[in-house]
Amino acid sequence: MKNIILIGFMGVGKGSVAREIVKQSNMIAVDTDDIIESMENRRIKKIFEEEGETYFRSLETDVATWLRTSVQDTLISTGGGFYKVKNLKKIGTVVLLHAEFETIYQRILDHPNAARKLKKRPLFQKIDKAKALYDERESAYLKQADIVIDVSGKSVEKIAKELLKKVKKI
Numbered sequence: 584m585k586n587i588i589l590i591g592f593m594g595v596g597k598g599s600v601a602r603e604i605v606k607q608s609n610m611i612a613v614d615t616d617d618i619i620e621s622m623e624n625r626r627i628k629k630i631f632e633e634e635g636e637t638y639f640r641s642l643e644t645d646v647a648t649w650l651r652t653s654v655q656d657t658l659i660s661t662g663g664g665f666y667k668v669k670n671l672k673k674i675g676t677v678v679l680l681h682a683e684f685e686t687i688y689q690r691i692l693d694h695p696n697a698a699r700k701l702k703k704r705p706l707f708q709k710i711d712k713a714k715a716l717y718d719e720r721e722s723a724y725l726k727q728a729d730i731v732i733d734v735s736g737k738s739v740e741k742i743a744k745e746l747l748k749k750v751k752k753i
């Protein structure tokens with residue numbers, strides 16, 4: 584089986600869906616932000632503060648190269664900007680988790696740790712800026728995707744089930 588790469592905007596639920604897919608299948612999962620944090624031994628927020636976004640994006644490129652050359656049969660959840668790396672499709676089947684911006688924002692606010700969820704995301708500090716980023720990226724996300732899953736109003740169980748079914752058909 585090819586790798587599955589989950590892409591989508593910050594807060595859409597890539598991490599939760601990845602954890603549920605692991606439960607429903609025998610796949611092993613990795614997360615690009617987690618890999619970067621362990622490579623650097625500091626949080627994403629700190630990397631942005633201390634080195635800036637360009638440096639962070641270069642780490643994403645390094646991770647993409649490693650995934651493409653060394654990782655198989657794996658579920659890969661990604662940071663919201665990872666979809667931009669070159670040759671994304673060479674890493675595996677690209678699945679976009681899609682929802683409207685308002686739905687995503689509400690999902691974050693409904694979380695018991697909403698403040699922490701927002702604080703750790705340097706590009707989600709101002710809602711109007713985050714919305715502008717969403718608008719800027721929406722069509723690019725769709726272009727990159729082999730499969731699109733609309734996650735609005737669905738449980739993670741349902742999303743994971745739908746995803747695994749669609750991936751099997753490819």
Ligand code: S3P
Binds near residue numbers: 593
């Ligand atoms: C980013 C999304 C974040 C993280 C970084 C940049 C982005 O990941 O990679 O803050 O450019 O959208 P999440 O999508 O998990 O929040």
